[in-house]
Amino acid sequence: MAHTIANKEKLLLRIKKIKGQLSGIEKALEQEQDCFKVLQQISASRGAIQSLMSEVLDGHIKEHLGNHVSEEQREEEILNLSSLLKSYLK
Secondary structure: OHHHHHOHHHHHHHHHHHHHHHHHHHHHHHOOOOHHHHHHHHHHHHHHHHHHHHHHHHHHHHHHOOOOOOHHHHHHHHHHHHHHHHHHOO
16 A cells, blocks of 8 residues: 555546546536537546546556566465456446
Protein backbone atom coordinates (compact mmCIF):
# COMPACT_ATOMS: atom_id res chain seq x y z
CA MET A 1 0.00 0.00 0.00
CA ALA A 2 2.98 2.33 0.30
CA HIS A 3 2.70 3.23 -3.38
CA THR A 4 -0.80 4.65 -2.93
CA ILE A 5 0.26 6.56 0.17
CA ALA A 6 3.28 8.01 -1.62
CA ASN A 7 1.09 9.18 -4.52
CA LYS A 8 -1.93 10.03 -2.42
CA GLU A 9 -2.30 13.68 -3.45
CA LYS A 10 -1.83 12.90 -7.14
CA LEU A 11 -4.38 10.07 -7.00
CA LEU A 12 -6.91 12.17 -5.09
CA LEU A 13 -6.56 14.94 -7.67
CA ARG A 14 -7.34 12.43 -10.41
CA ILE A 15 -10.41 11.27 -8.51
CA LYS A 16 -11.65 14.85 -8.12
CA LYS A 17 -11.32 15.31 -11.88
CA ILE A 18 -13.24 12.10 -12.48
CA LYS A 19 -16.00 13.26 -10.13
CA GLY A 20 -16.20 16.48 -12.14
CA GLN A 21 -16.47 14.56 -15.37
CA LEU A 22 -19.23 12.35 -13.96
CA SER A 23 -21.10 15.42 -12.74
CA GLY A 24 -20.75 16.83 -16.25
CA ILE A 25 -22.42 13.74 -17.67
CA GLU A 26 -25.25 14.03 -15.18
CA LYS A 27 -25.71 17.71 -16.00
CA ALA A 28 -25.65 17.05 -19.74
CA LEU A 29 -28.37 14.43 -19.35
CA GLU A 30 -30.47 16.67 -17.11
CA GLN A 31 -30.18 19.49 -19.66
CA GLU A 32 -31.02 17.07 -22.48
CA GLN A 33 -27.86 17.95 -24.39
CA ASP A 34 -26.98 16.39 -27.70
CA CYS A 35 -26.17 12.69 -27.35
CA PHE A 36 -22.76 13.16 -29.02
CA LYS A 37 -21.71 15.55 -26.24
CA VAL A 38 -22.85 13.05 -23.64
CA LEU A 39 -20.91 10.29 -25.38
CA GLN A 40 -17.78 12.45 -25.46
CA GLN A 41 -18.05 13.06 -21.72
CA ILE A 42 -18.59 9.36 -21.04
CA SER A 43 -15.55 8.53 -23.16
CA ALA A 44 -13.40 11.08 -21.31
CA SER A 45 -14.56 9.73 -17.94
CA ARG A 46 -13.81 6.18 -18.94
CA GLY A 47 -10.34 7.18 -20.09
CA ALA A 48 -9.69 8.96 -16.80
CA ILE A 49 -10.78 5.94 -14.77
CA GLN A 50 -8.64 3.62 -16.89
CA SER A 51 -5.68 5.95 -16.42
CA LEU A 52 -6.20 5.91 -12.65
CA MET A 53 -6.43 2.12 -12.69
CA SER A 54 -3.26 1.89 -14.76
CA GLU A 55 -1.31 4.14 -12.40
CA VAL A 56 -2.37 2.29 -9.25
CA LEU A 57 -1.86 -1.08 -10.93
CA ASP A 58 1.64 -0.12 -12.06
CA GLY A 59 2.60 0.84 -8.50
CA HIS A 60 1.01 -2.30 -7.14
CA ILE A 61 2.94 -4.56 -9.51
CA LYS A 62 6.23 -2.86 -8.68
CA GLU A 63 5.54 -3.02 -4.94
CA HIS A 64 4.12 -6.52 -4.69
CA LEU A 65 5.87 -8.44 -7.46
CA GLY A 66 9.39 -7.06 -7.19
CA ASN A 67 12.56 -8.98 -6.39
CA HIS A 68 12.14 -8.25 -2.68
CA VAL A 69 8.96 -10.40 -2.53
CA SER A 70 9.14 -14.11 -1.71
CA GLU A 71 8.15 -16.63 -4.35
CA GLU A 72 5.12 -17.66 -2.27
CA GLN A 73 3.94 -14.06 -1.93
CA ARG A 74 4.53 -13.49 -5.64
CA GLU A 75 2.41 -16.51 -6.61
CA GLU A 76 -0.42 -15.38 -4.35
CA GLU A 77 -0.25 -11.86 -5.75
CA ILE A 78 -0.31 -13.13 -9.33
CA LEU A 79 -3.51 -15.05 -8.58
CA ASN A 80 -5.05 -11.97 -6.96
CA LEU A 81 -4.13 -9.72 -9.88
CA SER A 82 -5.36 -12.24 -12.41
CA SER A 83 -8.74 -12.37 -10.70
CA LEU A 84 -8.90 -8.59 -10.43
CA LEU A 85 -8.08 -8.07 -14.09
CA LYS A 86 -10.69 -10.61 -15.17
CA SER A 87 -13.38 -8.73 -13.27
CA TYR A 88 -12.12 -5.34 -14.50
CA LEU A 89 -12.11 -6.39 -18.15
CA LYS A 90 -15.67 -7.81 -18.12
